[in-house]
Each structure stands twice: as C-alpha cells, then as structure tokens.
C-alpha cells in the first residue's frame with residue numbers, strides 16, 4: 001500500500017539539513033564484521049553509537065549496490081539491491097532503523113552519469129544496434145573510411161581515468177563513451193527513459209527510509225551535441241600540457257558543466273520533495289558532487305525558489321584551496337556567505353578521491369594542529385558540514401609504494417606519477433590491536449592498515465581530553481547547540497591580517513560569536529575592533545596553551561591556535 005502523506009513535519013525534521021553534520025563513510029574500509037577483510041553494513045551498524053557520540057546527523061555511504069567493483073562500487077550493476085560484499089537488504093533496513101533510533105539519517109550515493117558495463121541495460125545496449133536499450137548509452141561511429149570502420153575514436157575526449165574516453169565495441173562496430181573507467185559506460189541523458197528509470201530508483205530508496213542522496217559526477221551528465229574535439233591546454237612553452245597519465249591536458253568544456261543537468265536536477269528534486277511518509281518524516285536532502293570553476297556556477301546548482309535543484313551542492317571552493325592561505329580562505333568564505341543567494345553552503349575539505357588533509361594542508365610537523373584549524377572553519381561557520389571518516393582522529397594519507405599493491409584503477413593506469421586513491425581509503429583505525437579493530441586478527445584487510453594505527457586510533461583518542469577526536473566532538477556540539485554558529489550569518493573581521501583568519505557569527509536574539517584561527521606556527525595576538533561596547537568575551541572553545549582573553553582587543557593564540565568566544569552584552 002502506498003504511504004499516506006505525512007500529516008505533520010516538525011520544523012526540526014524539515015530543516016535538519018540546514019546545519020547538518022554529515023559523515024562520509026567508505027563502506028569497504030569502515031568496519032569488517034564477517035572476517036572477509038572488506039567493511040560491510042553490519043559493521044557500520046555496530047559503530048553507530050560511536051557516530052552518535054561524535055554528534056553526526058547523517059552518514060553518506062559511497063555506493064553499496066551490486067557491482068563488479070572495478071571502481072569500488074561506482075560501477076553499478078543493479079541500482080536496487082545490495083552488493084553481497086556489504087550484506088543484504090535486510091542488513092540495510094536494519095542499518096536505517098538503528099541509525100534512525102540515534103537520530104542519524106542514511107544518505108545514498110546516486111551514480112547517474114554511468115553504470116557498470118555489466119548492468120543489464122548495457123548488456124542489452126551492446127547486444128545489437130537495434131536493441132531497445134541501444135540509446136540508453138552514448139554510441140558513435142569511428143572516424144574511419146566507412147561508418148563501420150574502427151578508424152580513430154570519434155574525437156579526442158579523454159577519460160578521467162586516463163587515455164581515450166571511447167571504447168571500440170567489436171560486435172556492433174561502434175564506440176561507446178566513458179568519461180570514467182572503461183567499465184563505466186556513460187548513460188545517455190537525452191533519452192527520457194533514462195530519466196524515468198532514475199526517478200524510479202530514487203523512489204525505491206526513499207521508500208526504504210533514506211535521508212537523501214549524494215549525486216555522483218553530476219557535472220559530467222551531458223556531452224556537447226557537436227561531439228567536437230576539446231581544446232588542449234598549452235603550457236608556458238606553448239606546447240600542450242601533459243597530464244599525469246601522459247596525455248595532453250584538455251579544457252574539458254565539451255564534456256563537463258553542460259547546462260542540461262539543471263533540468264535533470266529539477267526533476268529529481270521534485271520527485272524527492274513529492275515523497276512523503278509518516279514512517280520516515282522530514283526533508284530528503286539532495287547533495288551534489290559539484291567541483292565547479294567558480295562560485296557563480298555553484299550558486300546556479302541550487303536552482304531557483306520555483307524550481308529548486310540541490311539542497312546542498314558541495315562547496316569545493318573553500319575546502320580544496322589546498323594550501324593554508326588566510327587571504328584565499330577569507331575570500332572564499334565571503335563568497336559562500338554573500339554569493340550563494342542566501343542558500344545554505346555545504347563545506348567539505350576531504351573525501352575518498354583526494355589525498356587526506358595531512359597531505360593537502362599539513363606541514364609534516366603540526367599536522368594535528370593544522371587539522372584543528374581546518375575543522376574550526378568547517379564547523380564554526382554557517383551551513384552544513386561534511387567530513388570524511390578518519391579525519392576526526394587525524395588519519396594520514398598512506399599511498400601504496402609498489403604498483404603490484406595498487407587497487408584503484410586510477411593508480412594502476414597512472415602509476416608511477418598518479419598513484420591513485422588507495423592512500424585515502426585505508427581501513428578505519430579503531431584501536432591498537434591487530435588490524436586496528438577494523439577486522440579480526442588474522443584477516444587480511446582489502447587495503448593494508450597504515451602503521452600509524454598504534455597511536456592514531458579512536459580508542460587512544462577517546463582516552464585523551466586533548467585529542468583531535470575530543471576537539472571534533474566539541475566543535476560539533478558547538479555547531480549543533482549554538483545558534484549563532486549553526487544558523488547565523490558571518491562577517492569577516494581583521495581582514496588585512498595575513499596570519500590569522502577571524503570572523504563573527506550572528507543570529508537574531510542570541511549573543512554573537514567570534515572565531516580566530518592562527519594559520520602560522522608562531523604565536524599571534526589579534527585585536528578585533530567591533531563597534532559598540534560589547535568587547536568582553538566568554539570562551540566557548542579554544543586550543544590549549546594560550547591565556548584566557550578578557551577582551552576582543554587582545555586575543556592570544558598559540559601556534560595554529562583556535563579561539564571561539566561569545567561576545568558579552
């Protein structure tokens with residue numbers, strides 16, 4: 001029987017996503033419960049108490065659908081089932097129910113740009129040129145003498161995983177397009193049947209009680225209908241720049257950021273908004289994997305009031321600055337506040353596709369302190385925050401050292417220049433026992449546990465009130481309980497300071513909060529001059545070491561110190 005429309009949706013259920021703390025889980029690497037060396041759904045369920053204690057509102061899991069695992073789940077062979085590596089549909093339902101008991105929502109990864117070549121749609125599609133599924137994918141003739149000659153690929157487009165994005169199919173004598181791996185053929189979004197299929201898939205998961213979706217690779221859904229070559233990017237010497245795969249770097253403008261995606265997201269949003277259920281009340285949030293050239297493009301991903309698209313397209317502008325540069329952070333945070341049309345930003349600094357924070361922001365000496373600085377920006381600012389499993393304990397990027405150990409196809413194709421993404425996908429470090437508590441002793445985990453697990457692990461950090469884990473927990477609590485931080489707007493302060501980033505968060509009816517973060521290894525003192533008389537501050541959270549400030553006029557910060565205080569009336 002279809003669900004009846006929900007009678008009431010409380011404001012907190014409706015608005016939960018607006019200051020949500022979202023935790024990204026890479027299921028293979030989180031917790032193995034059955035001794036096969038691969039993490040699974042029951043493992044995640046076992047760890048829900050930890051996530052509740054940490055204070056997260058939602059978990060986003062990278063894909064758990066049946067898959068040949070050529071791209072570890074991003075090659076989906078069936079969108080409405082669970083891969084046996086991860087468990088069963090009953091395990092999934094139990095995870096959703098157990099998470100709900102702890103006020104945690106489960107967000108699914110929705111991979112619409114491509115399926116696996118082993119998906120029944122593609123198996124049909126490649127079976128003959130007249131198959132009804134032929135037009136579900138992107139097929140083109142080669143550039144040969146005749147239409148059925150292999151010749152050269154249709155154009156110079158390249159795969160994100162290296163080399164030509166076109167694969168010759170001998171049986172039907174055409175090329176198929178794959179923006180990603182060869183086993184990930186692109187779906188044809190000009191075909192209305194593809195739209196309908198994904199609306200059904202979204203509905204399928206909504207009925208199982210998911211809290212929303214993260215739309216994978218959404219900027220590459222469409223290709224330019226001209227199918228013309230992309231332009232090579234020239235280096236300083238006037239010759240094409242060569243990328244890590246040894247191919248000429250292309251501008252990507254015929255295969256990315258095409259505008260058709262807006263209409264698709266309007267449709268998906270309308271489907272998600274139309275769904276209502278007494279059993280699973282509240283907003284289903286649509287999150288976008290939106291690496292975009294600038295903030296104007298990001299602003300468009302929200303759609304309009306009449307035709308909304310994403311609730312939370314990821315703001316990769318702030319999080320992927322990739323250097324501890326105060327002026328750039330200040331400018332990007334101002335953009336998020338002022339140039340997103342009043343929409344809610346989703347800050348994110350880390351994920352399964354990029355080296356972890358230590359490799360992008362650390363200096364090898366103060367990495368933990370730098371991570372406190374980064375996490376203060378992530379949580380002590382308006383909007384929603386997304387972080388990656390293991391960031392809260394300071395897990396380090398640990399890439400493979402030998403090509404024969406590489407699991408990620410990106411690393412296998414790109415070795416040695418491009419080592420792939422295994423380094424940021426290693427097993428979660430729970431404790432100092434063998435296999436770091438990720439899997440039972442004696443089991444061989446699918447990726448090796450980094451040696452750092454003996455000191456960097458949840459158990460050790462739980463026992464230490466000054467640990468990074470304790471810091472994350474305090475920041476998250478602050479975000480969830482202090483309306484100035486969680487819901488208020490922010491204004492940059494002391495804007496010429498090149499060493500310390502300071503801002504003020506304000507919401508109606510509550511005391512304003514100031515945040516200062518020192519991006520240098522030297523102690524700093526800041527003087528925050530604000531109009532009015534409220535210059536005394538009360539500390540909400542600070543890194544140890546620096547003295548308690550009495551006024552806004554003199555806030556002392558240790559190396560990479562953070563200060564968060566409430567301005568007193």
Ligand code: GLC
Nearest residue numbers: 071074111180216217352353
């Ligand atoms: C996204 C995913 C990445 C995957 C790719 C292809 O960028 O985050 O892991 O390889 O899409 O699906």
